[in-house]
Amino acid sequence: MRCQIARICIVCRPVFPGSESIVVLSLYLLGIAIAIMMGLILKNTYFKGDADPFLMELPPYRIPTLKTVLIQTWEKGKGFLIKAGTIIFSMSVVIWLLSSFNLSGPAEIQESLLATIGGIIAPLFAFHGFGSWETGVAVLTGILAKEAVVSTLGVIYGISELAEETVEVAAQLQASISVAFSGLSAYAFMVFTLLYTPCMAVIGTVKKELGSWKWTLFAAGYPFALAWIVSLLIYQIGMLLGFGG
Numbered sequence: 001m002r003c004q005i006a007r008i009c010i011v012c013r014p015v016f017p018g019s020e021s022i023v024v025l026s027l028y029l030l031g032i033a034i035a036i037m038m039g040l041i042l043k044n045t046y047f048k049g050d051a052d053p054f055l056m057e058l059p060p061y062r063i064p065t066l067k068t069v070l071i072q073t074w075e076k077g078k079g080f081l082i083k084a085g086t087i088i089f090s091m092s093v094v095i096w097l098l099s100s101f102n103l104s105g106p107a108e109i110q111e112s113l114l115a116t117i118g119g120i121i122a123p124l125f126a127f128h129g130f131g132s133w134e135t136g137v138a139v140l141t142g143i144l145a146k147e148a149v150v151s152t153l154g155v156i157y158g159i160s161e162l163a164e165e166t167v168e169v170a171a172q173l174q175a176s177i178s179v180a181f182s183g184l185s186a187y188a189f190m191v192f193t194l195l196y197t198p199c200m201a202v203i204g205t206v207k208k209e210l211g212s213w214k215w216t217l218f219a220a221g222y223p224f225a226l227a228w229i230v231s232l233l234i235y236q237i238g239m240l241l242g243f244g245g
Contacts, residue, residue, distance in 0.1 A: 016183060016186075016187075023187065023190075027190060027191065027194050030191065030194070031194055031195070034195065034226070034230065038226065080201075080205075095114065095140075095141055095144060097113075098112060098113045098114035098117065099112050099113075099114040099137075099155075100112060101113060102116070109155065109156060110156075114137055114140070115133055115137065117136070117137070117140065118132075118133035118134065118135075118136030118137035118140065119133040119136065120136070121133075121136035121137075121139060121140060122135070122136040124136075124228070125139075125192075125231075127232060127235070127236065128185070128188050128189070128192070128228075128231050128232055128235050129181075129182065129184060129185025129188050129189070129235045130181065130185050130186075130188065130189045130192075132180070134153065134156045134180065135153075135189060137152060137156060138152045138153050138156070139192070139193075139196070142193060142196070142199075143197050143199060143200060144199060144200055145199050145200075145201075146193065146199055149193055183243070184234075184235060184238040184239065184243045185235060187234065187238075188231040188232075188234045188235040188238075189231070191227070191230055191231045191234055192227045192228070192230075192231035193227075194227070195223055195226055195227035195230060195231075196223055196224045196226075196227035196228070197220050197221075197223050197224045197227075198219070198220070198223065202219075203216060203219065203220055206219045
């Protein structure tokens, strides 16, 4: 959690100087409010009706032995690595290939297939304040893992070796972000990143647990549509109120 907050603050600091904690807190509160609101909406529309009774027989509780804990941990960990890990690995390979090549062969990321795809995605956010190919690519890689959004922006803006000389790298990334985003567009982008499609590990787990492509696609598409609408409203209302600077 601290790592996630630190990454968000890297985006916040150049466009919300001195207000990073308030911005991050507002994202938490917004996420909670939307979760409650959508839960009530779905309960009274799509899932309207009497709830099915849920009965679960609880086994007698006992203090677990070390052997039992290790076996259960191994089984759960192995299941995650097999089901979700394979998806993450395959997506990582695909994204690396797309970011390193175009139809003519090896290429810089600005001329790669990934940049081309980002340019195709970008018009979706033309009225959100962040309709560039760079953010399009960041949105795409964020489906692999949400924390990849910031690191993707760092790579795109030419900031390599993020693990070394952290202070200097953060300063470079903040300078690039402050040019690419206004305060309002940065906040709309963070709201979109907060709400949109969960990462591939979650989608893979949903498919495993529910065994239905219908609900898996719903779990992927519904948050994207919700995030698109909410971030659009935030940006457009903010512009009307004069917060676009």
